[in-house]
Amino acid sequence: MSNNELDEMIKALSHPIRRDILNWLKQPDLYFADQEHPLSFGVCAGKIDQKTGLSQSTVSNHLAILQRAGFISSKKVGQWNFFSRNEAAVQAFLEQMQQQL
């Protein structure tokens, strides 16, 4: 992991809403149990918007930052975008922080 990649990951986590989203996506069956589509697709952007109570464009921006940092991936199914957490990236980040600090 380069310093630039790590910087981008750290910046992605510097907003509490983005940490919340990442945490919710850890247990989608706990936080998004009412989603109609299968949770195996990931969590629909609209459900994440709802849960944050923020506008679609604001949440879309937060999701883009998390995705650019590698913490989440998206999958388009029909007209919907589904997001899932990249557990390996989260764990690699935590290990890197343990080592660097």
Added chain:
Amino acid sequence: MSNNELDEMIKALSHPIRRDILNWLKQPDLYFADQEHPLSFGVCAGKIDQKTGLSQSTVSNHLAILQRAGFISSKKVGQWNFFSRNEAAVQAFLEQMQQQL
């Protein structure tokens, strides 16, 4: 630890030089063995400036950000400022990240 405190800690770590400084201060006897003052005072700002190769004002700004976030403390002895790492704050931060993510 409040979300605001955590945000400030994360932002403090979003620059590689600040992560380096924190890491050097973990083992001052390894990185600053040539300091004339006792390392028990901490590491003199001037030695940190030298090691980064950056200007005094730039490094002073990085140190202030680390100090505001609680990661380091300073101690004034005579005309010198000495910095030390707050190990408890670093460990509390790492635990909080493990929990929140």
